Amino acid sequence: MNNLDQFIADSVRTVDETLDKLIPSADTEPQRLHEAIRWSLFAGGKRFRPVLVFAVGEVFAAPQEKLLRMAAAVEMVHTYSLIHDDLPSMDNDDLRRGRETCHKKFDEATAILAGDVLETLAFVAIAEDETLSAELRIRLVAELARAAGTPGGMVAGQQFDLEAEGKSISVDELNRIHNFKTGALIAACGKAGAIIGNAGEAEVQAIANFSTELGLLFQITDDILDITQTTESLGKTAGKDISALKATYPAFYGLAETGKLAREVHARAIRNLDQIERPTNLLMEIADYILLRTS
Amino acid sequence: MNNLDQFIADSVRTVDETLDKLIPSADTEPQRLHEAIRWSLFAGGKRFRPVLVFAVGEVFAAPQEKLLRMAAAVEMVHTYSLIHDDLPSMDNDDLRRGRETCHKKFDEATAILAGDVLETLAFVAIAEDETLSAELRIRLVAELARAAGTPGGMVAGQQFDLEAEGKSISVDELNRIHNFKTGALIAACGKAGAIIGNAGEAEVQAIANFSTELGLLFQITDDILDITQTTESLGKTAGKDISALKATYPAFYGLAETGKLAREVHARAIRNLDQIERPTNLLMEIADYILLRTS
Numbered sequence: 001m002n003n004l005d006q007f008i009a010d011s012v013r014t015v016d017e018t019l020d021k022l023i024p025s026a027d028t029e030p031q032r033l034h035e036a037i038r039w040s041l042f043a044g045g046k047r048f049r050p051v052l053v054f055a056v057g058e059v060f061a062a063p064q065e066k067l068l069r070m071a072a073a074v075e076m077v078h079t080y081s082l083i084h085d086d087l088p089s090m091d092n093d094d095l096r097r098g099r100e101t102c103h104k105k106f107d108e109a110t111a112i113l114a115g116d117v118l119e120t121l122a123f124v125a126i127a128e129d130e131t132l133s134a135e136l137r138i139r140l141v142a143e144l145a146r147a148a149g150t151p152g153g154m155v156a157g158q159q160f161d162l163e164a165e166g167k168s169i170s171v172d173e174l175n176r177i178h179n180f181k182t183g184a185l186i187a188a189c190g191k192a193g194a195i196i197g198n199a200g201e202a203e204v205q206a207i208a209n210f211s212t213e214l215g216l217l218f219q220i221t222d223d224i225l226d227i228t229q230t231t232e233s234l235g236k237t238a239g240k241d242i243s244a245l246k247a248t249y250p251a252f253y254g255l256a257e258t259g260k261l262a263r264e265v266h267a268r269a270i271r272n273l274d275q276i277e278r279p280t281n282l283l284m285e286i287a288d289y290i291l292l293r294t295s
Numbered sequence: 296m297n298n299l300d301q302f303i304a305d306s307v308r309t310v311d312e313t314l315d316k317l318i319p320s321a322d323t324e325p326q327r328l329h330e331a332i333r334w335s336l337f338a339g340g341k342r343f344r345p346v347l348v349f350a351v352g353e354v355f356a357a358p359q360e361k362l363l364r365m366a367a368a369v370e371m372v373h374t375y376s377l378i379h380d381d382l383p384s385m386d387n388d389d390l391r392r393g394r395e396t397c398h399k400k401f402d403e404a405t406a407i408l409a410g411d412v413l414e415t416l417a418f419v420a421i422a423e424d425e426t427l428s429a430e431l432r433i434r435l436v437a438e439l440a441r442a443a444g445t446p447g448g449m450v451a452g453q454q455f456d457l458e459a460e461g462k463s464i465s466v467d468e469l470n471r472i473h474n475f476k477t478g479a480l481i482a483a484c485g486k487a488g489a490i491i492g493n494a495g496e497a498e499v500q501a502i503a504n505f506s507t508e509l510g511l512l513f514q515i516t517d518d519i520l521d522i523t524q525t526t527e528s529l530g531k532t533a534g535k536d537i538s539a540l541k542a543t544y545p546a547f548y549g550l551a552e553t554g555k556l557a558r559e560v561h562a563r564a565i566r567n568l569d570q571i572e573r574p575t576n577l578l579m580e581i582a583d584y585i586l587l588r589t590s
Contacts, residue, residue, distance in 0.1 A: 024446050030454040033445060084411060089403035108384035109457050112407065113450050116379060119414050120444030127437035134429040141436050142422035149415030150328060151319050155408050159325040162404050 004285045007058075008051055011071075014064070015050040016042065018072040022125050036106045036114040037121075041079050043097035044235070048218065048290075049074040052189040055282050056207055060197020069129040070140055070192045073122040077148050077185060080118035083111050085158060091240075098235035119148070132196070140192055147188035157181025161246075169247050177247075178219040179212065186215035206275040210283065213269035217290050220262045223248040225295065227255065233295050266291045299580045302353075303346055306366075309359070310345035311337065313367040317420050331401045331409040332416075336374050338392035339530070343513065343585075344369040347484040350577050351502055355492020364424040365435055365487045368417040372443050372480060375413035378406050380453060386535075393530030414443070427491070435487055442483035452476025456541075464542050472542075473514040474507065481510035501570040505578065508564035512585050515557045518543040520590065522550065528590050561586045 019041060024034045050071035057067040086093040086101040087108065094104050103111035126140050150156035157180030164177060190211030194204045227250055231238040240246075249258045269287050273280040314336060319329045345366035352362040381388040381396040382403065389399050398406035421435050445451035452475030459472060485506030489499045522545055526533040535541075544553045564582050568575040 028446050030445070030451050030458065032458065033451060033454040080411075084407055087404075087407065089407065109382075110454065112379055112382065112384065113454050113457075116375075116410070116414070117445045117448075117450040119411070120440045120448070120450065123418055123436055123440040124444060127433050127440060134433045138422050138429045138432045138436070141418055141433070145415045145418040145422060149419060150325070150412045151323050153412075153415070155412040155415065156325050156328065159328040159405065159408050162408075163325065163327065 004289060007055070007282065011051045011054045012047045014068065015047055015071045015075060018068045019075060022072055023121065032106065032110055033113055033117065036102055036110045037118060039105055040083050040102045040114065043099050045079070045097050047075060049078050049186060049189045052186065052211065052286065053193045055286055056190050056193025057197050058282060059276065059278055059280055060194055060199050062193065062197035066131045066196050067193065069125045070196065073125045073144060074185065074189050076118045076122040076125070077144065080115040081154055081158070083115040087111060090162065093237055093240065095231065095237050136196065139195060143188045143191055147184040152180055153184045154181055157184070164247055171252055174247050174252065178216055182219050183212045183215035186218065187211045203276055206272045210269050210272035213265055213272070214287060214290060217262060217265045217269060217287065220249050220258060220265060221290060221293055223250055224255065224258055224262070229295065262291055299584060302350070302577065306346045306349045307342045309363065310342055310366045310370060313363045314370060317367055317416065327401065327405055328408055328412065331397055331405045332413060334400055335378050335397045335409065338394050340374070340392050342370060344373050344481060344484045347481065347506065347581070348488045350581055351485050351488025352492050353577060354571065354573055354575055355489055355494050357488065357492035361426045361491050362488065364420045365491065368420045368439060369480065369484050371413045371417040371420070372439065375410040376449055376453070378410040382406060385457065388532055388535065390526065390532050431491065434490060438483045438486055442479040447475055448479045449476055452479070459542055466547055469542050469544070469547065473511055477514050478507045478510035481513065482506045498571055501567045505564050505567035508560055508567070509582060509585060512557060512560045512564060512582065515544050515553060515560060516585060516588055518545055519550065519553055519557070524590065557586055
């Protein structure tokens, strides 16, 4: 394992341990609700968002214990969004993270409630984080709630995405969907790491810009992988974007030009790191990793 | 109008003005999402939860400006729960607050997202409340998130409720459903008013107990009204509990005994007010009002 692989593996293990402590056990009532949460949460996700919280925190020398609950909270919000996005009235998907989606394994009502309650558990996790001052906690709650919400946040992006299905949209509209649906939460992850590490406002903003580009890069490579990889290697239904008539970057630009776009966005992301007065190799390596990922 | 009617009317107007400021306007994009939120939120709800926040706040002499956002936040969470509870995979209801339910008026996906995002807007409202210290805000976030969540909170109660449908359950199980599904959030409303009013811990606890009983009283009278009132006067489908084979207090005890139970719960609620060192007439009047309500 190289250093980055080790960092990612450690981050995944750490956030999973934290999540396991924060989520009611599967034998706490209502059991079916907690089983459903755990089914979707502990399914071998990439944990990209917690990794980013930990990585930015490390750059700003934040003690890891102060990052744990925020890292867990962003993964809860992300997982809730996956559970709801997969529902029959949304993307109607059967497979997620290599296993049945929550509503297929349990039922639709339980899946809706599992998503709803993951959102509350994320805010409980931050609000009760005794390693952070009240000021820091309330700032993180505000960042997370805004990033997950509307206007300009994750749910707004999902609404735009649903409305765009089967329609002809512009690249600007496609960018907006992803900046809201994926980018806002990923930006909040980066910002959280910087805020917890007591970064100055200019550095927090540079990290937010870096993370937003990273989120876009993540989405572009996601679109590429949807075409080039198998369902088995992705752990979710491949070719789904095309069959659902979703607007994607390859649909606009073709595969070769989309690869070029990915490299441009990667370069734009990295450029933001010039404004950070500390070594940022770890963040550069993560950007490279996303550019080159195959699953 | 008597004093209580005036207090309620003023509270409703105040919380509606606050909600209108906090919710993105219907011409902010994504418009359909914001229209859906406003459709469900501004539909002439009773605003019982904000009224309780204001009433307890008034007992503890909290300035009203400090109560506004919390009052709006609890109404957002309550409305999100109604939108999701009405969905086809849950209670599948067409009518709420005298108009079409959110998924009937818009569509299921939009209704799910409108509920999701109301939850985030509630936390944004509190987190950005500049009239309160960070310590107070974070305590309110924690109270609200726990009350809305699991275990022991609103979503847990809804899960129990769904699982109980068509089954034979005990009165203890019925009490648990309502204590979680309705009582936890109502208790959080009372507590919030006391916390913002700088009440001592014993008084906060007495108010929490009072509010929990008030929530139960509210549910018992709701069960009675479902049988004795028309769809028109309720603004939601009357007789729904019976047709859905829901366990209710009248189903257990009959209508006359349920009326007696309501008076007992009312008396239990009031008794908690003995521990408050201030005049609590307003809270007593609210308890009377719920006992005697006809819609």
